[in-house]
Amino acid sequence: MPGDEIGAFRRLLTPEGQRLLASLPPYDAASALSAAEAARRAGHEESLVATALTQSRLRARAVRKFGAQASSLYFTPDGLEQATRPVVAARRAQRFADAGVRRVADLCCGVGGDLPHLAAAAGNGAVGVDRDPLTCAVAAANLEVLGVAERVEIRCAEAAAADLAGIDGVFLDPARRGSRGRTFDPAAYSPPYSFVLELAERVPASAAKLAPGIPHAVLPRGAEAEWVSVDGDLVECAVWFGPLASGVPRRATILPAAATLTGDGTVRAAGGPVGRYLYEPDAAVIRAGLVADVATQLGGHLLDPTIAYVTGDTRANSPFATGYEVLDVLPFSLKRLRTLLRARDVGRLTIKKRGSAIEPETLRRQLRLAGSAEATIVVTRLAGAPTVLVVDPLRDR
Ligand SMILES: C[S@@+](CC[C@H](N)C(=O)[O-])C[C@H]1O[C@@H](n2cnc3c(N)ncnc32)[C@H](O)[C@@H]1O
Known part of the structure; x- marks a missing residue:
């Protein structure tokens, strides 16, 4: 009940x-x-x-998402699952403040992942709306804990019915789960994606948090889509409208490094030979379609035109890609790979793959390695041919 x-x-x-x-x-x-x-x-x-x-x-x-703060906050199971991480919420709120927004409505506020940050950043505070009464009670308790309750009005209501008088910025994080579990269909979000677009017409300074897998084709022209990763995990695609948008259509933001890369997705990179180094772009870069931009930055090219690995002879530290030194390149053959790894006494193997149907755990079992050394391999395709690269992660210099 x-x-x-x-x-x-x-x-x-x-x-x-x-x-x-x-x-x-x-x-x-x-x-x-x-x-x-x-x-x-x-x-x-x-x-x-x-x-x-x-x-x-x-x-x-919640410690994984909220760190030490988790021990004083309140959650519901769904509320925790859907809550925005503080590092993402703080950045988002700052963007509203930078655009001069004075009072924000968070129309699907949940247990308050974003709301306290928005309330603290907007000069005249925030309105939080959620249709679920328990969620509203939990959000209110969290605002008390965080000392921003006086800056927020919580309303338990349908987002579509929210009175937006006095509001000059709106944030919307629709629920992406229904009675049958998680949905990937933007039309099945609650409220649906069409509501996000309608809102942006009514309140120009609008932003929404969408699933990172949102198809590029549904993203409106003139808006900015920002794919965000935290500690390498792709967590969301934020869409920024009106004065909140920067003018570039795509952005990849890497947190907590706060590195951000923009582009329009039109840069193309050719495939070419394996260089001395291999770079694995961050998931946010890949989803934003900015892999070729990173290849250009790194002075490299793609390993294969259809696969998101960059290679080149320049060693670089980039927040947008993890770098490896390439030690060996061999056509994929279980027998050859086993011989090579056993000759190096490898026991602990990190298997990365892209563009290959191979199951890392199956391959690990088939290799039957028992040595004491550690190695990393990349299973991929090179000019269409199944290939394995033995690589060594670049350490910061
Ligand atoms: C993804 S969660 C929001 C998470 C929030 N941004 C956070 O960081 O904690 C979506 C929330 O929207 C609420 N919701 C779903 N449909 C709604 C609607 N039509 N009107 C108002 N709230 C709605 C759900 O109850 C849920 O709490």
Whole structure:
């Protein structure tokens, strides 16, 4: 029952709930039952104990996204899963502030991954809208924890019904999961992608967070699409409209390095011979279609015109690609590869692949390596032919 869930969550915010939450040991699935038992013996009611334990479990899971802050924030399972990481949210909010936005509406605010950052950055604060009452209660609690509650008005409502009077900037992060799980169809987002486009007509300073796999063809002309990765994981495609857009259609942003690369996706790079170095572009660069731009920056070319590996003879440190020194290049043959790796006493093998149907774990089993050395191989295609490169990661100099 949603009402019961909200009641239970509110009890967690009472002094008794807070004492209970603080008294729980760091979450560990193996000891959760005994922790619950101890809390009940201490006189806490069953439902409060269950709510506190759920929160403790979610906080433990949230550390990956929210770091140390996770231990004081509140989550729902879906809210945590969909929440924007702080490093991304802070950058986004800064962009609203830089464009001179004074009051932002976050029309699908969730548990508040973006909202506190938007509220802190916009001079006149923010309005957070979400149609789910428990999510709104959790967002409100998080704003208190973060000390920005006074700068935010939370409304539990449909995004489409939100009154935008006094709002000069809108952010929209539609839910991409329905009753049947995750959806990749922008028309099935809630609210749908068409609503994002309508909003951008009504409030020019609009931005939306979309799935990184959004087809380029649906991105509107004049807007900027920014693919963002955090620690190498591709996390979103943000679309910026009106005064929030920079004028370039595509951007790849690498966080936490805060390196950003722009282009229009028209640069082409030829394929060519394997050079001394191999570069694997960041996932944000690949999705933004800016691999050829990185090849140009690195003074290299593509390993194969259809595959996102760059090669060249110049050694470079780039935030946009991971570099390797190429040690060997051989046509793909299990037998030859096994012989070569065994001759080098390899036991621990990192397998990278692109443009190959090979399953790394199957290949690892087939290689039956038992040595003590470590190696990295890249399984790919070279001018269409299955090829293996033995490489060594470039260390910073
Ligand atoms: C992807 S989450 C937002 C995450 C948020 N940006 C964050 O960082 O925490 C989407 C949210 O939109 C809400 N939602 C879905 N459809 C909605 C609609 N039509 N109107 C208002 N809220 C909606 C969901 O309840 C969910 O909390």
